[in-house]
Amino acid sequence: ILDLQGRVIGFGGRSLGEELPKYLNSPETTLFNKGHTLFALDKAKKSIQSLDKAVVVEGYFDVISLHSVGITNAVASLGTAFSKTQLNQLLRYTDSKQVIFNFDADGAGIKATQKAISEIESLVYSGQVQLRVLNLPDGKDADEFLKSHANAVENYQQLIENAPLWFDWQIQQLLIDKDLKQADHFQEVAQAMLKLLNNLNDSNKRTYYISYCAEILSQGDTRSLPLYTKNLQKQLRQPRLSKDAANKPNYKVLKMAEKSEDNLLEQAEKLLLIIYLHRPEYRQKIFDTLAEKELVFSLEKYRILWQIILEVERQNNRNNEPLISLLQEKYLQLSLSNKQCNEIFNLSENRQEDINCDRVPLLINSALISMEKARLEKYSRYCYQKHKSINPNIDFKNKDYYLQEYIISREKSKTLDSSRSFSQLDIYQS
Numbered sequence: 001i002l003d004l005q006g007r008v009i010g011f012g013g014r015s016l017g018e019e020l021p022k023y024l025n026s027p028e029t030t031l032f033n034k035g036h037t038l039f040a041l042d043k044a045k046k047s048i049q050s051l052d053k054a055v056v057v058e059g060y061f062d063v064i065s066l067h068s069v070g071i072t073n074a075v076a077s078l079g080t081a082f083s084k085t086q087l088n089q090l091l092r093y094t095d096s097k098q099v100i101f102n103f104d105a106d107g108a109g110i111k112a113t114q115k116a117i118s119e120i121e122s123l124v125y126s127g128q129v130q131l132r133v134l135n136l137p138d139g140k141d142a143d144e145f146l147k148s149h150a151n152a153v154e155n156y157q158q159l160i161e162n163a164p165l166w167f168d169w170q171i172q173q174l175l176i177d178k179d180l181k182q183a184d185h186f187q188e189v190a191q192a193m194l195k196l197l198n199n200l201n202d203s204n205k206r207t208y209y210i211s212y213c214a215e216i217l218s219q220g221d222t223r224s225l226p227l228y229t230k231n232l233q234k235q236l237r238q239p240r241l242s243k244d245a246a247n248k249p250n251y252k253v254l255k256m257a258e259k260s261e262d263n264l265l266e267q268a269e270k271l272l273l274i275i276y277l278h279r280p281e282y283r284q285k286i287f288d289t290l291a292e293k294e295l296v297f298s299l300e301k302y303r304i305l306w307q308i309i310l311e312v313e314r315q316n317n318r319n320n321e322p323l324i325s326l327l328q329e330k331y332l333q334l335s336l337s338n339k340q341c342n343e344i345f346n347l348s349e350n351r352q353e354d355i356n357c358d359r360v361p362l363l364i365n366s367a368l369i370s371m372e373k374a375r376l377e378k379y380s381r382y383c384y385q386k387h388k389s390i391n392p393n394i395d396f397k398n399k400d401y402y403l404q405e406y407i408i409s410r411e412k413s414k415t416l417d418s419s420r421s422f423s424q425l426d427i428y429q430s
Helices: 041-051 060-068 084-091 107-119 121-125 142-146 152-161 166-174 183-197 203-218 225-235 243-247 251-278 280-293 300-315 323-333 339-345 349-355 360-389 392-419 424-429
Strands: 012-014 023-025 054-057 074-076 098-102 130-133
Touching (some): 012 060, 041 074, 041 084, 054 060, 060 074, 060 142, 098 107, 107 121, 107 130, 107 166, 130 166, 166 183, 183 225, 203 225, 251 300, 251 323, 251 360, 280 360, 349 360
Parallel strands (some): 054 074, 098 130
Antiparallel strands (some): 012 023
């Protein structure tokens, strides 16, 4: 078992028969943590990036078989439940955040898929990952399927392309061994559908899947379709706060969220400056995007550094390699301490590895989105406070205006969350 740099950190084995445990790994150490490691990610990461999707299978042999036939964007968890940490590792390499689960199609594999989905549920429902689930025909795993017939490789690739979205797969699982013509089965399926639908906060997705579920429950009777649609809508919770909850926010939670975003913003701004200084080929892209989106560095130490960078570049070429040494000289001339920027000028080994990889464009995108999101969050807090402070009997028009602005900015912020290729921890850990 290798780390991302291809260095051995442990060993793993699989039972050749039905003996338990099915998988056996080295004991965990400071270098080797099963829940934080994906088998073959060191070999798969370039393919995941070029194909813009990752395939997660259940075992070592599945990965080995897939790679041996040229399907090299496949990885496996190490005999443990798939975790958020493992998902975040994959998302670093796919801009569209496409991940396909292809676990075994037997009962144990279905349970493993359900468990994996539940582990990453918050990321899936929030749109931070575009998850699909593939169960191969006849209950085969990937290794068995690839050996089953002559065109198996082409068929597998086609099945991957057409794998259903995780929510569609969940709904189809509800229908297994159920006869909707029987009242108890019908009620069981309908209640399970409601439970799934209640977790959808995106209004467009909710509307789509209400219609989809109603179509299933109507069993082809188009006359009853509007009735089932109406019944589902009536029984669902509204995906928004009640009036009382909206007027009485949990200020402690808001403060924690604000602190979290501030921390993320600092890491994002630092990361952007590091890439700007140490990867000259990306300087123009960063400069142009900051100007286009009218983004500014909010932390004083980074704002000062950015101003000095621009001043030095006015006197030199933007793609000039020794920009760091020129900056350090400028700090000395201005009698400024560069202590706070030492981490930007002098990189650790881990940071050097991180910015000298193929995922730098994704890092830039995520850092810029974090800066844009911070600006929106600040504006939404301002609008909320203005809305709260205005007496509706005196100035209803402005009170309503700030409420609408608050709602719009919050929606834009959520949209940015779903388009950010990395979670907050990804930037911290870079």
